[in-house]
Amino acid sequence: SYELTQPPSVSVSPGQTARITCSADALPKQYAYWYQQKPGQAPVLVIYKDSERPSGIPERFSGSSSGTTVTLTISGVQAEDEADYYCQSADSSGFYRVFGGGTKLTVL
Amino acid sequence: QVTLRESGPALVKPTQTLTLTCTFSGFSLSTSGMCVSWIRQPPGKALEWLALIDWDDDKYYSTSLKTRLTISKDTSKNQVVLTMTNMDPVDTATYYCARISPERGLDYWGQGTLVTVSS
Numbered sequence: 622s623y624e625l626t627q628p629p630s631v632s633v634s635p636g637q638t639a640r641i642t643c644s645a646d647a648l649p650k651q652y653a654y655w656y657q658q659k660p661g662q663a664p665v666l667v668i669y670k671d672s673e674r675p676s677g678i679p680e681r682f683s684g685s686s687s688g689t690t691v692t693l694t695i696s697g698v699q700a701e702d703e704a705d706y707y708c709q710s711a712d713s714s715g716f717y718r719v720f721g722g723g724t725k726l727t728v729l
Numbered sequence: 730q731v732t733l734r735e736s737g738p739a740l741v742k743p744t745q746t747l748t749l750t751c752t753f754s755g756f757s758l759s760t761s762g763m764c765v766s767w768i769r770q771p772p773g774k775a776l777e778w779l780a781l782i783d784w785d786d787d788k789y790y791s792t793s794l795k796t797r798l799t800i801s802k803d804t805s806k807n808q809v810v811l812t813m814t815n816m817d818p819v820d821t822a823t824y825y826c827a828r829i830s831p832e833r834g835l836d837y838w839g840q841g842t843l844v845t846v847s848s
Contacts, residue, residue: 622792654834656776663825663838664776675833707776709835716789718766718778 623647623712625721632727639695641724643708646689653691654709655684657702658723664707668693695726703728731755733765733826733839740845741816747844751809751826755837758784758804762831765809767800769822770841777822781829782809818846 625645633639643653653671656664666675668684671691681696691710695702708721737749751765758765766781780790780800790798799812809826823841830836 652834656835658776663841664835665838666833666836669833669836673833675836709776709778717792718781718789720768720776720778723775 623717623719625708625710625719627706627708627721627724629722630725630727632729633698634729635700636697639698639702639726641693641695641706641708641726642690643692643710643721644690645710645719647713648686648689648691648710650713651711651715653684653686655682655693656707656709658705658707659703667706698726698728700728702726731828731837733828733837735824735826735839735842737824737842737844739843740847742848743817743846745816747811747813747816747820749811749813749824749826749842749844751811751839753807753809753826753828756828756830758782758802758807758809760784764829765802766827766829766835767809767811768825768827768835769820770825771819771822774822779813779824780811816846820844821846 655668657667658664671686672684683694705723707723733753764783767779782800797814802809823843825841827835827838
């Protein structure tokens with residue numbers, strides 16, 4: 622089955638830059654999406670189509686893509702950014718969605 | 730304003746069939762490109778994509794669960810129904826429905842419903 626690989630955890634101090642990666646073979650052909658999930662809450666879309674930011678999402682959230690890896694970057698991390706982050710994409714057919722295993726962002 | 734709400738039993742017994750309903754508003758599943766998807770999350774674990782149905786009534790299922798899942802829609806009621814057969818304690822999870830828009834992916838989510846599988 623198709624898988625997206627994320628690091629289990631990333632830790633940064635407030636004000637620093639956090640980078641969370643997601644890797645998979647089909648990523649050059651399929652868009653990636655990023656979701657933020659805080660405890661007890663539903664996920665929230667923070668990046669779509671690799672690098673687009675929905676309205677209402679702070680500018681410090683950005684996305685990029687290079688080959689088989691996409692990256693979520695949070696610049697000037699704030700305490701409120703502490704959450705689990707999931708990448709999501711589709712297999713090469715485009716029909717079957719998949720989520721990465723999630724990355725826990727800890728703000729030290 | 731787009732909203733989605735999941736409903737269904739909070740507790741099911743092993744081997745039973747689970748039926749969940751997603752009731753949505755603020756968009757039409759008849760609009761070209763629109764889809765509704767189901768996703769679940771076991772306690773303390775990652776999100777898992779389950780199924781989706783699109784505006785044209787095409788259906789796609791997780792390869793690992795496809796023999797147990799059925800997704801359907803009632804456009805007139807703005808509802809999408811997911812059934813999962815032969816429930817097991819490992820299926821205990823929060824089940825979410827979400828809208829998939831052509832441009833932004835899973836852009837709106839319901840609040841989720843916790844389903845516990847236990848005898």
